[in-house]
Structures are given as structure tokens and as C-alpha cells.
Amino acid sequence: MRVVLAQPRGFCAGVVRAIDIVELALQKFGAPVYVRHEIVHNKHVVDGLKLKGARFVDELDEVPEGAVTIFSAHGVSRAVVDDAKSRGLPVLDATCPLVSKVHAQSRHYVRRGRTLVLIGHIGHPEVEGTVGQVQAPVHIVSTEADVASLEIPPDTPIAYVTQTTLSVDETRGVIAALRNRFADIVGPDTSDICYATQHRQTAVRELCRLVDVLLVVGASNSSNSNRLREIGVEEGVPSYLIADSKALDLDWVTGAKVVGLTAGASAPEELVLDVIAALRQIDEVEVTQMNGTQEDIVFRLPPELRDMPSGLAAVDA
Incomplete structure (x- = not known):
């Protein structure tokens, strides 16, 4: 065979960064550290980090006062960020920088008065986090049929962003459907897709x-x-x-x-x-x-961990 x-x-670089953050936090601050949701979607990774002293929780109210808290690579809503601040929890943000970029784009478009459409899958943690980053309604679509059923007047100024785990191939048809339906529409370049x-x-x-x-x-x-x-x-x-x-x-x-x-x-x-x-x-x-693309991207660690030896040469995202 x-x-x-x-x-x-x-x-990928975002996953490596997220796992590094948990492992380096354990080295620097000691066990336990608390991680909101799975740091990445892999049971073997999560179980390995549990053995090292990481504790995974569904919500912040399960985190003891003053405990080091880590947000997963998928990102979180502003409500979660504000909750952590109000409790004074020391937070390390393992959100993938490419997800953070989508968050920034979403806020930018909404501030300029555009109705936001998010191309992604309802229920995915990244989608929930992005929706919770803006103080305005967000319309989630995953298919061209979803675009057709949007209850938005065609002359509405629209902006779209995409879930990072979708590819150019997956989003091409949906973006085309949005552009066909709405005359005043903006969105990120396809190079911004993960x-x-x-x-x-x-x-x-x-x-x-x-x-x-x-x-x-x-x-x-x-x-x-x-x-x-x-x-x-x-x-x-x-x-x-x-x-x-x-x-x-x-x-x-x-x-x-x-x-x-x-x-x-x-x-x-x-x-x-x-x-x-x-x-x-x-x-x-x-x-x-097989021959293929060699990836050499590495994302910068949070400031609190940059003095820790990770074996990685950090670069800005």
C-alpha cells in the first residue's frame, strides 16, 4: 500500500499559538489555568493540556476569582470580554489573529452604518464570537438560498465578512449572490480568508x-x-x-x-x-x-508571555 x-x-499558526499560550501560561503562572471552551477543536489536544493542569470551562462563572483565564482560538463576544474585566480576571487571549481581524472588520463596517452579513455556520463558536463583537444585528448566511431569503431591502448599504474556516471556493457563490442582490455592498478581499x-x-x-x-x-x-x-x-x-x-x-x-x-x-x-x-x-x-505549500507563518504571543521560551520566532500577524 x-x-x-x-x-x-x-x-496551522493560529492553533500552534493557542496551544503555546496554554502551555506557556502553565509554565509561568502554574496550574491550574482556566480555558473558556475547547482551546481548539481536538479532544487529544484538550486531554493533553488537562493532564498538564489546564481546566476547561463552559462559562466564566466557573472560573475562581483571580485565576488566569484563557479565551479559545475561536474568539469570544464583547460580553465575555466585559464579564472577565468586571471580575478582574487576568486574561490571555488565544483568539487567532485572523479571527481578530474579522472582528475588527465587522466593527468597522457597523460603525459606518452598514448592515452586516456574516458568511458562516450558525452555532459555530467563531460565528457566535463575531456576532457578539458588534452592537448591531448580524445576518448569518451559509448558502445562496440564505441570501435570497434575507429580509433586507435591496438598497440597504451592506457589508459582509466570513468565518475564517471557510475557503474562497466555499464563499465565492454566496458573495456573488450578495453582490447580485445588493447594489451598495463592500467586503474584505478574498486574500483575507484564512x-x-x-x-x-x-x-x-x-x-x-x-x-x-x-x-x-x-x-x-x-x-x-x-x-x-x-x-x-x-x-x-x-x-x-x-x-x-x-x-x-x-x-x-x-x-x-x-x-x-x-x-x-x-x-x-x-x-x-x-x-x-x-x-x-x-x-x-x-x-x-505530495508537493505543496510550505507554511512558515508564526503569530506573535500575548505580551505577558513573550519572555517565555517557546522555540518559535514570533512575527506580527
């Missing part, structure tokens, strides 16, 4: 030309991981999302000559290696990596 690894795959999402989806499309089966390592609640599997299906390749090697059904790959393997942006490389080991249970495995 030949296993072809997608390039790039796995952790580079990591676009790179991983492009890699999977190319990978599907080479393989008989696609395996995507990632959590079931990870938007970008689910989308990678969906792309495989769109490309006509049997595709499966697995949390780890234990979730692998060997019947899926029995008889396959070439297996494609990738990982969502919050899935660690060790899980990919475990899947390869599991595949070796049924056949000899030759592992190759």
Missing part, C-alpha cells in the same frame, strides 16, 4: 487525483476537518473523517493501492503517524508526501 500525505496538513483553510483544501483536491481512498484526521466538531472530508466526496473519492487510529475501519482501505491522508488544522501530527502505524497492520506501507 502507498500512503500519500497531503501538504500542508495539520496544525490562508490555512485554503491551503489545506487545495491540497486535498490535488491529493484526490492520486488516491483510491481519503482519510481525514480531525474531530467531528471541527468545521475545517469536516470540509476536507466533504471535498474528497465531491471529488468522487471514498472519504472518511476519523478522530484517531482507533476510529479507522480497516475495511475502508483493504484492497486500496493508494491511500490519501491529511489532517484538519487542529489535529496534531502524532495522530497522523498513529494512523500510518494502524495501516501497517494490514499491509506493507510506503509513505510519500
Whole structure:
């Protein structure tokens, strides 16, 4: 069996930064530190941080007075920020800088009197955080049909922003529908869409030309991981999302000559290696990596942690 690894795959810069923030906070301030929601959408990452002393909570009222508090990579609403300030909680913000950029764009558009449309998935933590960043109604759409059903007069000044875990391909049709319906509309350049999402989806499309089966390592609640599997299906390749090697059904790959393997942006490389080991249970495995984009972006840590040795050369987001 030949296993072809997608390039790039796995952790993006925003996820690396978020995990670094938790680990460095534990080193600097000691355990426990409290993290609001999963720092990233991966159980293995969360469980590993729990063992080191991180405690994950659903809401801030579960955080003791004065305890170091960390916001997840997905971002939070202004109400959560204000709640933490009112309680005097020392906060480290692990929000991905690309998500923070969407927050800033949203506030900018609303201040200028535009009605905000957010392209994203209702219920996703990032979407909830972005909606809570502006003091105005936000209209959430995910499909062209959603655009058609918007109860907004066509002459309304509109602005749109997008959930970062969507790609250019996913948003193109929705943006076109918005531009067709509203004459006075502005929005960010497509280059503002998360580079990591676009790179991983492009890699999977190319990978599907080479393989008989696609395996995507990632959590079931990870938007970008689910989308990678969906792309495989769109490309006509049997595709499966697995949390780890234990979730692998060997019947899926029995008889396959070439297996494609990738990982969502919050899935660690060790899980990919475990899947390869599991595949070796049924056949000899030759592992190759496709050519692809080499990512070298690193996001700056919060000021409180910049004196800590993380092994990363920080650059501004």
C-alpha cells in the first residue's frame, strides 16, 4: 500500500499559538489555568493540556476569582470580554489573529452604518464570537438560498465578512449572490480568508487525483476537518473523517493501492503517524508526501508571555 500525505496538513499558526499560550501560561503562572471552551477543536489536544493542569470551562462563572483565564482560538463576544474585566480576571487571549481581524472588520463596517452579513455556520463558536463583537444585528448566511431569503431591502448599504474556516471556493457563490442582490455592498478581499483553510483544501483536491481512498484526521466538531472530508466526496473519492487510529475501519482501505491522508488544522501530527502505524497492520506501507505549500507563518504571543521560551520566532500577524 502507498500512503500519500497531503501538504500542508495539520496544525496551522493560529492553533500552534493557542496551544503555546496554554502551555506557556502553565509554565509561568502554574496550574491550574482556566480555558473558556475547547482551546481548539481536538479532544487529544484538550486531554493533553488537562493532564498538564489546564481546566476547561463552559462559562466564566466557573472560573475562581483571580485565576488566569484563557479565551479559545475561536474568539469570544464583547460580553465575555466585559464579564472577565468586571471580575478582574487576568486574561490571555488565544483568539487567532485572523479571527481578530474579522472582528475588527465587522466593527468597522457597523460603525459606518452598514448592515452586516456574516458568511458562516450558525452555532459555530467563531460565528457566535463575531456576532457578539458588534452592537448591531448580524445576518448569518451559509448558502445562496440564505441570501435570497434575507429580509433586507435591496438598497440597504451592506457589508459582509466570513468565518475564517471557510475557503474562497466555499464563499465565492454566496458573495456573488450578495453582490447580485445588493447594489451598495463592500467586503474584505478574498486574500483575507484564512490562508490555512485554503491551503489545506487545495491540497486535498490535488491529493484526490492520486488516491483510491481519503482519510481525514480531525474531530467531528471541527468545521475545517469536516470540509476536507466533504471535498474528497465531491471529488468522487471514498472519504472518511476519523478522530484517531482507533476510529479507522480497516475495511475502508483493504484492497486500496493508494491511500490519501491529511489532517484538519487542529489535529496534531502524532495522530497522523498513529494512523500510518494502524495501516501497517494490514499491509506493507510506503509513505510519500505530495508537493505543496510550505507554511512558515508564526503569530506573535500575548505580551505577558513573550519572555517565555517557546522555540518559535514570533512575527506580527
